[in-house]
Amino acid sequence: MNDIVEARTLKGFRDVLPGEGLLKERLIEQVKRVFLSFGYAPIETPHLEYTDVLIRETSGDIGKQLYRFNDQGGRDVCLRFDLTVPFARFVVQHRQEVGIPFKRYAIGNVFRGEQPQFGRFREFMQCDFDFVGVESLTADAEIIEMIAAIMETIGISKFVIRMNSRRLMNGLAEALNVPEKAGDILRILDKLDKIGEEQVRAALASELALPQQTVDELLSFVAITSRSSGEEVFRSASQYKERNELMRRGLDELEKTAAILKGAGLPEDKFKVDFSVARGLGYYTGIVYETYLTDLPEIGSVCSGGRYDNLTMNFSKEKLPGVGASVGLDRLIAALQKLELMKLENTPAEVLLTLMSEQDAPQIHLLAQQLRKLGVKVEVYPEPSKLKKQFQYADRKGQAFVAIAGGEELSKGALTVKDMRGGSQETYSSVAEAAERIRKRG
Amino acid sequence: MNDIVEARTLKGFRDVLPGEGLLKERLIEQVKRVFLSFGYAPIETPHLEYTDVLIRETSGDIGKQLYRFNDQGGRDVCLRFDLTVPFARFVVQHRQEVGIPFKRYAIGNVFRGEQPQFGRFREFMQCDFDFVGVESLTADAEIIEMIAAIMETIGISKFVIRMNSRRLMNGLAEALNVPEKAGDILRILDKLDKIGEEQVRAALASELALPQQTVDELLSFVAITSRSSGEEVFRSASQYKERNELMRRGLDELEKTAAILKGAGLPEDKFKVDFSVARGLGYYTGIVYETYLTDLPEIGSVCSGGRYDNLTMNFSKEKLPGVGASVGLDRLIAALQKLELMKLENTPAEVLLTLMSEQDAPQIHLLAQQLRKLGVKVEVYPEPSKLKKQFQYADRKGQAFVAIAGGEELSKGALTVKDMRGGSQETYSSVAEAAERIRKRG
Numbered sequence: 001m002n003d004i005v006e007a008r009t010l011k012g013f014r015d016v017l018p019g020e021g022l023l024k025e026r027l028i029e030q031v032k033r034v035f036l037s038f039g040y041a042p043i044e045t046p047h048l049e050y051t052d053v054l055i056r057e058t059s060g061d062i063g064k065q066l067y068r069f070n071d072q073g074g075r076d077v078c079l080r081f082d083l084t085v086p087f088a089r090f091v092v093q094h095r096q097e098v099g100i101p102f103k104r105y106a107i108g109n110v111f112r113g114e115q116p117q118f119g120r121f122r123e124f125m126q127c128d129f130d131f132v133g134v135e136s137l138t139a140d141a142e143i144i145e146m147i148a149a150i151m152e153t154i155g156i157s158k159f160v161i162r163m164n165s166r167r168l169m170n171g172l173a174e175a176l177n178v179p180e181k182a183g184d185i186l187r188i189l190d191k192l193d194k195i196g197e198e199q200v201r202a203a204l205a206s207e208l209a210l211p212q213q214t215v216d217e218l219l220s221f222v223a224i225t226s227r228s229s230g231e232e233v234f235r236s237a238s239q240y241k242e243r244n245e246l247m248r249r250g251l252d253e254l255e256k257t258a259a260i261l262k263g264a265g266l267p268e269d270k271f272k273v274d275f276s277v278a279r280g281l282g283y284y285t286g287i288v289y290e291t292y293l294t295d296l297p298e299i300g301s302v303c304s305g306g307r308y309d310n311l312t313m314n315f316s317k318e319k320l321p322g323v324g325a326s327v328g329l330d331r332l333i334a335a336l337q338k339l340e341l342m343k344l345e346n347t348p349a350e351v352l353l354t355l356m357s358e359q360d361a362p363q364i365h366l367l368a369q370q371l372r373k374l375g376v377k378v379e380v381y382p383e384p385s386k387l388k389k390q391f392q393y394a395d396r397k398g399q400a401f402v403a404i405a406g407g408e409e410l411s412k413g414a415l416t417v418k419d420m421r422g423g424s425q426e427t428y429s430s431v432a433e434a435a436e437r438i439r440k441r442g
Numbered sequence: 443m444n445d446i447v448e449a450r451t452l453k454g455f456r457d458v459l460p461g462e463g464l465l466k467e468r469l470i471e472q473v474k475r476v477f478l479s480f481g482y483a484p485i486e487t488p489h490l491e492y493t494d495v496l497i498r499e500t501s502g503d504i505g506k507q508l509y510r511f512n513d514q515g516g517r518d519v520c521l522r523f524d525l526t527v528p529f530a531r532f533v534v535q536h537r538q539e540v541g542i543p544f545k546r547y548a549i550g551n552v553f554r555g556e557q558p559q560f561g562r563f564r565e566f567m568q569c570d571f572d573f574v575g576v577e578s579l580t581a582d583a584e585i586i587e588m589i590a591a592i593m594e595t596i597g598i599s600k601f602v603i604r605m606n607s608r609r610l611m612n613g614l615a616e617a618l619n620v621p622e623k624a625g626d627i628l629r630i631l632d633k634l635d636k637i638g639e640e641q642v643r644a645a646l647a648s649e650l651a652l653p654q655q656t657v658d659e660l661l662s663f664v665a666i667t668s669r670s671s672g673e674e675v676f677r678s679a680s681q682y683k684e685r686n687e688l689m690r691r692g693l694d695e696l697e698k699t700a701a702i703l704k705g706a707g708l709p710e711d712k713f714k715v716d717f718s719v720a721r722g723l724g725y726y727t728g729i730v731y732e733t734y735l736t737d738l739p740e741i742g743s744v745c746s747g748g749r750y751d752n753l754t755m756n757f758s759k760e761k762l763p764g765v766g767a768s769v770g771l772d773r774l775i776a777a778l779q780k781l782e783l784m785k786l787e788n789t790p791a792e793v794l795l796t797l798m799s800e801q802d803a804p805q806i807h808l809l810a811q812q813l814r815k816l817g818v819k820v821e822v823y824p825e826p827s828k829l830k831k832q833f834q835y836a837d838r839k840g841q842a843f844v845a846i847a848g849g850e851e852l853s854k855g856a857l858t859v860k861d862m863r864g865g866s867q868e869t870y871s872s873v874a875e876a877a878e879r880i881r882k883r884g
Contacts, residue, residue: 004756004757004758004759005494005495005756005757006757007495007531007532007534007535007757007758008492008495008531008535009487009488009491009531009535010488010490010491010492010513010517010519011515011517013488013490013491014488015485015486015487015488015532015535015536016484016485016486016487017485017536017539017540018483018484018485018540018546021483021484021485021486022483022484024484025474025484029471032467035790036790036791036819037790037814037818037819037820038791038814038819038820038821039789039790039791039794039819039820039821040790041460041463041464041788041789041790042458042460042463042464042466042467043457043458043459043460043463044457044458044463045451045457045458046451046452046455046456046457046565047489047521047551047553047565048452048455048509048521048553048565049451049452049455050450050452052447053447053449053450064514067490067511067513067514069509069511069512070511071452071509071555072506072509072555073453075452075453077452079489079490089449089450089451090449090457092449093449093450093451093457094457094459097459098459098460098788099835099838099839101824103821104460109489111489111490113513113514123488123489123490131824134824134825135825136824136825136826137803138797138803138807138822138824138825139824141803141807142807142822142824145807145811149811149814259804260803260804260807262804263803263804263805263807263808264804264807264808264810264811265808265811314446314447315446315447315448315449316446316449317446346483346540347481347483348477348478348479348481348482348483349478349480349481352481355580361579361580361583361702361705362701362702362704362705362706363705365580365583365584365587365702365705365706366705366706366707368706369587369591369706369707372479372480372591376479377478377479377480377481378479378480378481379480379481379545380580380584382543382573382576382578382580382581382584383576383577383578383580384578393541396541397541
């Protein structure tokens with residue numbers, strides 16, 4: 001006899017059970033539909049890559065989190081930790097085959113050996129879409145339109161996309177004679193919503209040793225977008241265009257992008273310029289954006305992205321600019337449940353078809369096939385059992401309906417359908433009528 | 443400046459480009475639709491597991507192919523090499539939460555460090571579906587019905603599911619006094635189609651040292667299913683029921699399963715008992731099956747499975763029988779292209795909408811959104827360029843249509859649609875008419 005091994009997952013890893021699996025697949029399917037409708041095609045890269053492809057030996061933090069080892073052939077390999085670096089490698093390797101400009105999406109798991117925290121795992125899914133090889137702001141606008149289309153498709157109507165410009169903020173830091181502190185300034189301004197103005201002022205003064213006047217100027221600039229919106233922002237900020245070329249260009253780009261979004265029919269309450277938006281990643285250089293749900297701001301941005309100057313600098317001397325964003329699937333799944341837009345269900349089936357005796361099996365399976373052809377998702381009870389047991393099974397799985405076809409009903413092609421929630425029960429003389437009842441659910 | 447790293451994938455690994463990516467997603471979406479319609483729910487398990495969960499130290503061949511290493515915490519871990527072992531672990535770990543009987547599907551990549559061969563990779567996708575916790579033959583029939591439904595859904599009408607019984611073949615070996623050679627006999631009989639009767643006879647006699655009479659009896663048994671089909675098989679084989687209990691039960695099970703399939707409306711040319719079918723994996727114990735495409739038998743089985751007695755024996759003393767099958771996605775993708783049922787396309791978009799000047803961008807993006815709402819997949823050219831360049835782009839991507847809205851057209855809401863294959867061009871006075879033309883494609 002074999003020894004018994006304890007059934008367990010690795011620390012920081014987890015299984016996805018049917019309830020979450022069903023939600024996740026539905027969400028992914030809806031997001032993909034948007035990607036495809038904008039002409040973005042799916043690509044895949046391996047989970048495993050050469051270590052020197054994924055990181056520089058000088059890479060700091062991420063290096064410690066890597067799942068890195070030598071494979072059977074002695075190669076130094078790593079599990080991918082994001083989908084961006086593999087994408088950069090992909091574009092350089094397949095530049096001729098895919099053609100530039102190039103639009104793609106990728107959905108896949110990545111691995112980071114971080115200390116596991118509540119709700120954070122060492123293997124998790126990323127969902128990225130990018131448009132590379134374009135300088136035009138129409139691409140920036142397109143990515144934002146896609147975020148709005150994703151929200152609409154998944155049924156979230158109350159959201160706002162907050163946009164800013166890295167170029168503009170670098171220009172501001174330059175105008176204030178602290179260009180080298182641009183990144184840190186943005187990191188602190190980004191906390192405005194969370195910690196409030198006083199604390200931000202304190203942090204700018206103490207952490208960055210900025211003089212009082214510089215702090216004042218920073219806060220007064222950010223105040224423009226907290227007190228105004230729409231075109232008024234650009235009127236209020238227009239004086240800053242004269243400060244330097246970066247500020248002029250940054251403001252121009254925001255204004256043009258906003259004009260395309262407005263023209264493309266995106267309602268004005270759905271996008272907002274916000275000079276406190278930082279967006280984490282270092283490689284953004286142009287317009288950046290985050291998406292917040294009006295009813296659940298505390299879960300953070302559910303979709304973020306921006307423009308970068310050069311995606312492929314590790315792999316090629318040719319510059320490749322582009323725009324891209326990431327959908328936070330896990331946050332969206334949590335949000336859709338909290339907002340009661342999606343319900344956790346343990347089975348995809350809408351109806352359990354009972355099986356009363358072994359000799360009924362062929363006819364019951366035929367009935368099930370007929371229902372499926374009519375668009376109903378049907379589970380057949382796997383063996384002849386007492387009706388009570390079959391109902392208990394349906395209850396446990398959360399089936400919406402149980403359909404019963406006993407001896408006499410079967411011979412007449414009739415079907416009794418019981419609504420497991422409402423409790424009502426009716427006998428239909430044809431499969432088509434029964435199917436209609438089930439599809440009209442609730 | 444950074445050094446440039448060569449953009450390359452690991453030996454035996456590869457990227458999936460948009461053409462194949464689009465086909466694959468479409469196929470997976472269709473297969474999933476079938477799974478859901480039978481009440482099978484998606485689950486996921488991690489790519490990385492404890493090594494002792496995935497293999498026994500005594501496991502032979504598979505051990506050498508494993509991607510095995512110590513993680514940051516010194517744990518002995520492995521990339522999964524199939525989806526079956528993790529599923530066994532999953533069921534034991536979540537037995538209470540998911541409830542038994544349990545139906546699931548899983549689609550994911552697995553890793554095997556084999557010597558790469560043409561068309562075989564070290565990372566590849568598996569697609570499994572299982573129904574566990576059931577003894578009843580209705581479950582065996584259901585899995586076969588699902589295979590037929592998958593074929594129908596993806597548009598393959600000419601296929602045959604060949605079924606056999608492990609129990610029956612073990613009974614035959616027992617009846618011939620060579621029970622210990624049952625596995626080897628089946629392995630050799632399985633080659634009948636490929637190497638012919640003479641070579642099979644030779645192999646049985648020389649490799650297994652079977653006496654002439656035993657070889658004759660084996661071949662004459664297998665001949666039953668090569669010369670007859672349908673119910674005739676069971677009439678011809680009925681005499682064998684008296685040889686022993688295994689043969690009796692094996693034949694009974696095949697007959698009952700065939701009766702359910704027939705009753706459920708599966709055409710009789712779509713499933714066939716074939717006593718030469720072996721099915722590779724060691725753990726099958728009951729009915730097994732393989733699926734061959736009538737027009738492409740050479741690509742081998744595209745969907746195979748069977749019944750096992752005890753999925754979870756490594757993790758629990760409680761027995762868990764079940765049935766399951768695997769869809770050969772890679773083979774199906776190849777088959778669908780060869781049979782010209784799916785065409786390789788490099789973009790999901792049906793139409794490229796041109797952009798003539800920067801100030802048109804808002805209106806063009808609005809037009810694109812209107813077309814998308816009408817169900818058309820639209821790509822917008824990313825920057826104002828000469829029409830010729832935009833047409834070249836559409837050509838390269840293989841767009842079916844180009845839609846042009848210049849200054850005057852834009853102001854009137856008109857749209858000129860050019861059919862890139864047929865060459866015809868027409869101007870429509872509304873977006874709805876243009877959308878209709880595009881959706882009527884070809």
